[in-house]
Amino acid sequence: MALSTPSSSSVRAAETVRSGLTARQSDPFGRAFQVSLWVAVLATVAILGVLIFDVVTHGWGVLAGETGDFLTGRLGSQPENSGLGQAIRGTFYIGVFVVVLTFPLGIAAAIYLEEYAQHGRLNSLISVAIRNLAGVPSVVYGILGLTIFVKALGSVTGPDANGRTVVSAGLTLSILVLPIVIITAAEALRAVPNGIREGGFGVGATRWEVVRSHVLPYAAPGILTGTVIALARALGEAAPLILVGATTGFLTGGESFLPDSLRERFTALPIVISTWSGRPGEDWAASTSAAIVVLLVIVFAANLAAIVLRNRFERGRR
Amino acid sequence: MPLARTPVNLEALRLTGRRAVAETLGRYAFFSAAFFSIIVSGMIVWSLAAETWTFVSQVDYSTLWTDGWFPRRGMYDIKTLVVGSLLTTIVAMLVAVPLGLGAAIYMSEYAKPSVRKVLKPTLEVLAGIPSVVLGFFALTFISPEVVQRLFSGATQFNMLAAGIGVGILTIPLVASVSEDAMRSVPDTLREASYGMGARRVSTVLRVVVPAAVSGLVAALIIAISRAIGETMVVFIAAGATGGSLFSVDVLGPGQTMTAAIASQAAGTDQVVGEGLTFQSLFFVGSLLFLLTLLLNLVADRFVRRVRQKY
Numbered sequence: 001m002a003l004s005t006p007s008s009s010s011v012r013a014a015e016t017v018r019s020g021l022t023a024r025q026s027d028p029f030g031r032a033f034q035v036s037l038w039v040a041v042l043a044t045v046a047i048l049g050v051l052i053f054d055v056v057t058h059g060w061g062v063l064a065g066e067t068g069d070f071l072t073g074r075l076g077s078q079p080e081n082s083g084l085g086q087a088i089r090g091t092f093y094i095g096v097f098v099v100v101l102t103f104p105l106g107i108a109a110a111i112y113l114e115e116y117a118q119h120g121r122l123n124s125l126i127s128v129a130i131r132n133l134a135g136v137p138s139v140v141y142g143i144l145g146l147t148i149f150v151k152a153l154g155s156v157t158g159p160d161a162n163g164r165t166v167v168s169a170g171l172t173l174s175i176l177v178l179p180i181v182i183i184t185a186a187e188a189l190r191a192v193p194n195g196i197r198e199g200g201f202g203v204g205a206t207r208w209e210v211v212r213s214h215v216l217p218y219a220a221p222g223i224l225t226g227t228v229i230a231l232a233r234a235l236g237e238a239a240p241l242i243l244v245g246a247t248t249g250f251l252t253g254g255e256s257f258l259p260d261s262l263r264e265r266f267t268a269l270p271i272v273i274s275t276w277s278g279r280p281g282e283d284w285a286a287s288t289s290a291a292i293v294v295l296l297v298i299v300f301a302a303n304l305a306a307i308v309l310r311n312r313f314e315r316g317r318r
Numbered sequence: 319m320p321l322a323r324t325p326v327n328l329e330a331l332r333l334t335g336r337r338a339v340a341e342t343l344g345r346y347a348f349f350s351a352a353f354f355s356i357i358v359s360g361m362i363v364w365s366l367a368a369e370t371w372t373f374v375s376q377v378d379y380s381t382l383w384t385d386g387w388f389p390r391r392g393m394y395d396i397k398t399l400v401v402g403s404l405l406t407t408i409v410a411m412l413v414a415v416p417l418g419l420g421a422a423i424y425m426s427e428y429a430k431p432s433v434r435k436v437l438k439p440t441l442e443v444l445a446g447i448p449s450v451v452l453g454f455f456a457l458t459f460i461s462p463e464v465v466q467r468l469f470s471g472a473t474q475f476n477m478l479a480a481g482i483g484v485g486i487l488t489i490p491l492v493a494s495v496s497e498d499a500m501r502s503v504p505d506t507l508r509e510a511s512y513g514m515g516a517r518r519v520s521t522v523l524r525v526v527v528p529a530a531v532s533g534l535v536a537a538l539i540i541a542i543s544r545a546i547g548e549t550m551v552v553f554i555a556a557g558a559t560g561g562s563l564f565s566v567d568v569l570g571p572g573q574t575m576t577a578a579i580a581s582q583a584a585g586t587d588q589v590v591g592e593g594l595t596f597q598s599l600f601f602v603g604s605l606l607f608l609l610t611l612l613l614n615l616v617a618d619r620f621v622r623r624v625r626q627k628y
Contacts, residue, residue, distance in 0.1 A: 020515060030519035037428060040420025041437065044493075047486055048444050051455050058458075108351035116348055123352075128618075130355045133362075135540070135614035136607065137547025139576045140362060143603045146583070147365035175358055182355065206337055208344040229446070236448025239549035239576070243583045270450045270550075277454045277554045285458055292451050303446040307439050 055296070059289030070290060075247075075267065079283035082276075084291055090166055090246070090268035091235055091298070097170025098177060098234045103227050106181025110223075113182070114189040115211050134179035142243025145172030150244055158263040164245030166266035172240050177230040184226020188219040225306040232302040236295065238270035246271040269295045366607060369600035377594055377601075387573055388561035389582055389595045398564045399602060402477065403546050403574040405566065406556070409481025410488055410545040415538065417485075418492025422537075425493070426500040427522050445490035453554030456483030461555065465569070472569040475557025481568065483551040488541045495540055499533020500526055502628050532627070536620035543613035547606065549576035553584075575606045 062070055073083015109130075117123040149171050154163025157171070192215050200210035216223075247267045269291060276288040333341065377394065387398040421441065425434050461479035466472045472479075503526050511521040527534070557571035565572055573581075582599050 017515070027517055027519070030517050033519045033523075034428065037420045037424040040417045041424050044417050044421055044444065044489055045437075045440055047489075048440065048447075050459070051447070051451070054455065054459050055451070105351050105354065108348050109355065112348035112352040116345055117352070126352050126355060129359045131618060132611060132614055133355055133358060135543055135547075135610055135617075136362065137549070137576060137610055139547070139549045139579050140366070140603055140607050140610075142583070143579070143600065144358075144362050144365045147369075148361060175361075178358065179355065182352075206333060206341045208341050209337070211344075232446050236446075236450070238448070238450045239553070239580055242553075242580045245583070270448055273450045273454060274550060274554060277450070277457060288454055292454060295448060296451065299446055299448060300443065303443060307442060 052296070055289045055292045057289075058286055059291075059293045062286050062290035063293060070287075071294070075272065079279075079281070079287045082287055084269065084272065084294060087267050087269045087272040087291070088294070090169070090266040091270075091295075093166045093262065093266075094170050094173050094268060095231060095235055097167075097174050098231050101171070101174040102178050102181050102230065102234075106178050106227070106230075107185050107223060109178075109182045110185035110189055111211055111216075114186050115207065115215065130179050130182050134183060137239075138176060138237055139239040139243065141172055141176040142240035144175065145169070145240055145244040158265075161263065161265045162245070164247075164265055165263045166268075167262050169241050169244045169246065169266060169268065172244055173234040173237055176237065176240060177234045180230040180233060181227055184229065185219075185223045188222025188226065189215060191222060192218045221309050221312065225310045228302050228306040228309070232299045232306075235302070236270055236299050238268075238274050241268055241271050242274070269298075362607065366600055366604045369597045370604040373594050373597035373601040376597075386561060386563035387578060389578075389598045390561070392594070393561075394594075394598050394601075395564060396602075396605070398562055399573055399575045399578050400605075401564070401566060402552075402556075402562070402572040403576070405568050405572065406477050406481040406484055406552055406574055407542055407545040409478055409568060410485035410548075411538070411542065413482050413485025414488040414492050414541055414545075418489045418537075418541070419496055419534070421489070421493040422496035422500060423522060423527075426497045427518070427526060441490045441493055444486075445494070447487070449487055449548060449550040450554065452483045452487050453480075453551040455486075456480055456551055456555035469569050473557075473571060475555065475571040476569050477552075477556050477572040478568040480552045480556035480572075483555055484545050484548045487548060487551065488544050491544055492537050492541045495537035496530075496534050499530040499537065499624055502533070502624060503529045504628055530624070532620045532623040536617045536624070539613050539617035539620065543610045543617065546574075546613070547576060547610050549580050552577040553580045575602050578602055579606070 070083050071088065072085040073081065074086055076082035113123070113127060113130075117126075145168055149157050149168035150163035153168075157163045157167040158165030196214050196218055197210050200214040205213070245265075247265050273288055273291050273295060276284055276291060279288075381392055381394050382396050384393045384395045386393060387395050421437070425437055429437060456479045457475070460482050461472070461474060461476060464482070465476060465479045466474075469478075507525055507529055508521055511525045516524070552574045553576070556573065556577060562571065562573035579599055579602055582595070
């Protein structure tokens with residue numbers, strides 16, 4: 001067969017390829033797939049929208065009617081005389097514990113793992129431990145808090161309240177979010193280009209000086225994002241607080257923001273929401289919705305700050 | 319010139335005095351902080367182990383297989399809790415996997431950067447919603463407006479609504495882990511596929527998804543682990559505070575391992591009751607800890623396989 005006259009089969013193959021590449025075709029399966037992806041995305045966004053709309057519309061009456069009383073009042077047996085003062089105070093102090101304890105500890109651990117640690121058995125054990133701690137259910141951290149901070153250390157955390165205080169709660173939640181802080185801070189440190197470190201070492205700086213003056217400033221926005229997300233997580237947790245013994249019903253005291261009241265009994269926003277959810281009637285549902293709006297505003301404000309910080313950080317890098 | 323007045327010499331570079339102390343102190347301080355995570359792991363095991371051992375060594379084994387979980391009456395039917403956890407987790411995955419994976423494929427393969435820029439924060443907002451909020455939503459919206467409308471026999475507290483709530487909570491997790499897995503697939507694979515004349519849907523389903531399959535499996539396992547460990551949604555929306563009869567009916571109330579722990583600790587001032595009631599809490603806690611630990615270790619394997627590949 002001559003080279004200049006291609007066989008009929010290869011002509012047919014070329015024709016098939018050409019028509020497959022150039023001819024306009026409908027692609028029903030491809031369209032259907034893309035539409036189903038849109039449905040998945042829209043459904044997810046719609047769920048979020050319905051949730052927020054539902055909570056805001058139900059809670060609006062309570063929030064708009066008596067905002068001041070609702071935000072500062074005490075827990076009560078009737079929806080109309082129940083307020084969130086004690087709960088907001090508890091949640092505030094839990095946040096203080098997380099910021100004061102977990103942020104420095106978690107960032108320090110991340111600095112060790114990313115900047116100091118050599119390959120070795122102990123160091124790989126440490127990173128395995130951190131990854132596993134991040135997956136431990138929150139209620140198990142509650143058991144830890146119950147055993148150690150409430151029972152074993154009760155005389156320290158709250159001698160007059162059987163250890164069921166905001167100190168125990170704050171310590172428990174600080175430990176709960178520690179792996180989140182370590183993992184996100186380590187990621188931020190890993191993203192720092194090595195040239196930045198080498199620049200520091202090149203002028204004779206020690207490792208600590210390089211970390212302090214070169215690595216940390218570069219990684220700061222990423223670290224901050226992770227810590228704020230961890231804080232939001234801690235403020236929304238309820239299960240460990242149930243184990244640690246947050247007060248669900250009537251609570252005397254627990255209003256003062258003075259530090260010497262830390263070793264009294266306490267409650268927190270997620271606990272109040274959980275308790276009120278179980279109470280019957282439209283009025284309780286409205287109060288619960290209003291409490292949820294307050295919690296969501298706090299948590300979203302934290303998350304929003306994290307997102308804004310990260311966007312600014314990413315823009316600065318390009 | 320200020321620079322000329324401080325010439326760099328060997329003396330200035332030598333590691334002496336305060337610099338040496340800071341260097342050594344820093345190393346020890348950072349190591350201690352990292353080592354604390356091993357201490358925390360030890361604290362978890364220690365806090366579970368003692369009371370679990372008391373329970374296991376003293377419990378009458380016939381009470382572990384009865385008609386229901388009523389710890390205050392000495393009935394510790396563990397299958398009630400395991401089946402309850404299993405049912406809510408299955409429901410949760412039926413919600414979270416299609417929605418989360420769909421959102422992940424869309425964001426990684428279809429969405430324009432501008433769309434992705436809006437969608438990703440939206441999912442992060444969803445991820446930031448506390449579980450108590452979804453518990454309330456499951457009880458007051460999903461149960462009456464969705465479940466009870468579709469199934470006339472459903473009770474106000476039911477495992478289906480709770481499972482859907484847990485599923486909504488895990489959508490962002492599935493989405494973000496799967497998206498990471500698919501975005502780590504090198505573009506050369508996609509280009510090779512397009513070069514062969516493949517359509518986008520074929521490229522996604524026959525090239526990208528198979529290449530990312532380890533990460534997608536990891537996403538599923540992490541989501542299952544998270545769903546099993548989720549407490550508040552089930553605690554609020556599935557009812558059965560205090561105890562539950564063995565049930566496989568998702569339209570009725572039920573109890574999971576997590577909710578059993580929480581409801582035993584809630585409501586009473588002290589966690590007390592008949593005989594081993596208090597200890598049973600730790601037994602369930604140990605079971606939950608081991609189960610999620612196993613799942614997390616397996617998921618970790620899969621995640622690392624993705625990292626090694628690309």
